[in-house]
Amino acid sequence: MGKSGVVARARRFGRTRVLVLELLCSAPGRGWYDRIVKLPSFFGIMAQTVAAWAEELGCLVAYRTYTGNERVRDLLSGEWDIVFISAYTRASYAAYAISRQLRASGVITALGGPHAVAYPQDSARHFDYVLGMTDRNTLAKVVEERRSAGKAPGAYLAAPRHPARFPNLRRRRNFLEAALAKARFVRVIPMLASTGCPFECEFCSDAKIDYQPLPLPDVEDDVRFAAGEYPRALLIWLDPNFGVRFDPLMDAIEGASAGSRVRFGAQSSVSLLGRERLKRLARARFEIIVPGLESWFSCGEKLGGVGRLQGPDRVREAAAFVNEVIDAIPYVQVNFVFGIEGEPVLESFDLTAEFVRAAPGVWPTFNLVTAWGVSSPLSQRLHTDRRILPIPFPLLDQKSCSNVLRSHESTVDLYRGLVGLEESAFGASLSWARARRAHRWGTRIINVIRGRGSEMRERIRWHRRMQLGLEQDRGFRAFFEGSAVPIPSALRDRALAATGPFVDLLPAEITDELKYGKPRPMERPR
Ligand code: B12
Numbered sequence: 332m333g334k335s336g337v338v339a340r341a342r343r344f345g346r347t348r349v350l351v352l353e354l355l356c357s358a359p360g361r362g363w364y365d366r367i368v369k370l371p372s373f374f375g376i377m378a379q380t381v382a383a384w385a386e387e388l389g390c391l392v393a394y395r396t397y398t399g400n401e402r403v404r405d406l407l408s409g410e411w412d413i414v415f416i417s418a419y420t421r422a423s424y425a426a427y428a429i430s431r432q433l434r435a436s437g438v439i440t441a442l443g444g445p446h447a448v449a450y451p452q453d454s455a456r457h458f459d460y461v462l463g464m465t466d467r468n469t470l471a472k473v474v475e476e477r478r479s480a481g482k483a484p485g486a487y488l489a490a491p492r493h494p495a496r497f498p499n500l501r502r503r504r505n506f507l508e509a510a511l512a513k514a515r516f517v518r519v520i521p522m523l524a525s526t527g528c529p530f531e532c533e534f535c536s537d538a539k540i541d542y543q544p545l546p547l548p549d550v551e552d553d554v555r556f557a558a559g560e561y562p563r564a565l566l567i568w569l570d571p572n573f574g575v576r577f578d579p580l581m582d583a584i585e586g587a588s589a590g591s592r593v594r595f596g597a598q599s600s601v602s603l604l605g606r607e608r609l610k611r612l613a614r615a616r617f618e619i620i621v622p623g624l625e626s627w628f629s630c631g632e633k634l635g636g637v638g639r640l641q642g643p644d645r646v647r648e649a650a651a652f653v654n655e656v657i658d659a660i661p662y663v664q665v666n667f668v669f670g671i672e673g674e675p676v677l678e679s680f681d682l683t684a685e686f687v688r689a690a691p692g693v694w695p696t697f698n699l700v701t702a703w704g705v706s707s708p709l710s711q712r713l714h715t716d717r718r719i720l721p722i723p724f725p726l727l728d729q730k731s732c733s734n735v736l737r738s739h740e741s742t743v744d745l746y747r748g749l750v751g752l753e754e755s756a757f758g759a760s761l762s763w764a765r766a767r768r769a770h771r772w773g774t775r776i777i778n779v780i781r782g783r784g785s786e787m788r789e790r791i792r793w794h795r796r797m798q799l800g801l802e803q804d805r806g807f808r809a810f811f812e813g814s815a816v817p818i819p820s821a822l823r824d825r826a827l828a829a830t831g832p833f834v835d836l837l838p839a840e841i842t843d844e845l846k847y848g849k850p851r852p853m854e855r856p857r
Pocket residue numbers: 351354355356372373374375376377378381415416417418419420421422442443444445446448449462463464465466492493494526534535536537569570571703706728729730
């Protein structure tokens with residue numbers, strides 16, 4: 332329903348007017364692919380779930396995504412009693428700015444999503460409510476109470492566990508379509524079959540969250556509905572680890588999608604992806620698989636046989652395994668995390684370069700270890716040890732820089748190694764090899780755009796800038812050594828640019844910090 336319809340009906344019936352905003356970024360994307368393809372498809376299921384529950388609770392609800400292409404005025408237009416905002420940490424300043432603007436006109440604001448989970452205390456300074464794990468009861472409390480925090484910190488509410496059931500796709504349809512309307516090139520529909528994970532990788536927010544499958548009839552219903560209504564869609568499973576209960580889940584998916592043309596994608600552990608399972612996934616039209624390798628030295632448990640090896644042996648086995656996956660599944664992405672404590676930094680990059688050459692068909696993703704507030708066992712430990720650098724939130728995107736304090740040598744090695752790896756992995760020769768290995772034109776085109784496009788070029792330039800700063804600039808180096816010096820201007824400028832049109836709405840303390848750079852102590856959990 333349009334904005335004016337929602338407001339007019341709410342006024343007539345005295346119902347609570349709710350806006351749910353899902354921030355998929357905080358500024359326009361850098362290149363064409365980012366702006367038009369990637370960011371509009373980055374929405375999840377939880378903000379739409381909140382919208383559906385609010386409707387069930389009798390509210391009049393509008394749901395909007397921010398993809399970087401909208402005007403802030405249009406995003407917020409309308410009259411609202413409560414605005415729920417969903418944000419990752421990289422978009423948290425945008426969320427703070429929006430909340431400030433809304434609260435000034437008496438609207439109650441509530442934050443949910445990864446930033447609220449990671450930084451509940453800091454978030455509570457900017458919102459009336461901060462929501463951790465959220466179920467229908469958590470939401471009902473906000474809607475019924477509608478308490479304005481005024482100047483005091485907002486209330487923190489959290490359910491004891493993730494919801495055991497989510498409103499089905501049929502029920503969320505209007506909200507899904509509002510998000511899909513902005514994704515013109517690829518129709519990605521997020522799906523969910525489980526929450527939590529049975530493994531315990533220390534850096535992961537799900538390390539301590541029990542694995543919980545959702546009811547299979549719900550999963551079947553969602554697949555059947557999507558297959559019938561959106562036959563050309565790509566159904567992406569958001570499960571942190573897809574296929575823990577592989578056979579019953581695949582029975583449900585295959586049964587519900589039989590005879591349709593929908594395709595699937597999922598992220599899973601190497602240990603869950605045996606040869607027979609790969610064949611089954613391919614038969615069921617899984618076209619994207621993301622097996623998490625993460626590291627050549629840690630995370631062994633979830634890698635099964637490959638994980639019992641380390642270093643060069645793990646590289647050899649992993650490349651052989653991934654090459655088998657590519658034979659079965661057209662698009663394979665492998666994620667790596669660099670900077671994990673106790674791992675030899677330069678050797679990790681050398682081994683990854685070897686892997687990229689040995690498995691040229693995969694798309695490799697390079698992430699920097701990041702401690703997000705209190706979200707993982709690693710981040711909690713590092714906070715206790717006071718080893719977190721006060722990197723501005725917009726740069727905590729896993730790509731720009733790591734916020735973990737380490738020795739100067741290993742910090743320089745981290746960016747030096749990363750630049751070398753990125754230049755070779757996305758250079759002409761390996762990009763060509765990647766394109767040749769792909770079985771489909773679609774995969775070739777996506778890989779060339781991702782590897783040779785403006786976003787990747789800008790990222791490599793930035794990592795080179797980080798490396799030079801650490802090697803040549805004393806202030807830069809002092810900051811990354813943990814001294815109480817101002818945040819370097821290069822970081823502040825990047826954070827300002829990443830906060831895009833929301834900069835002017837930011838609270839003064841954050842604008843001052845970003846524009847003028849005040850010395851700050853080492854970060855405490857915030
Ligand atoms: C699936 C997934 C994605 C998908 C889908 C994203 C999406 N919009 O949902 C894709 C691949 C697109 C993605 C992209 C990214 N991701 Co991601 N992703 C995940 C993953 C694996 C699962 C998230 C999920 O859907 N879980 C199922 C839901 C039901 O559970 P939940 O997210 O825990 O949500 C609960 C509460 O937080 C709350 N809640 C959640 N949202 C909302 C919203 C409202 C309004 C309310 C009230 C409550 C609420 O209720 C839920 C039920 O209890 C997590 C890791 C993990 N293991 O959890 C990382 C994770 C969330 N991603 C992460 C990151 C860094 C990214 C990227 C920045 C990576 C990048 N550089 O591109 C982007 C940013 C995307 C964006 N929208 O801005 C980090 C976030 C850290 C942080 N504090 O910001 C995580 C935690 C992984 C990690 N490294 O530890 N991601």
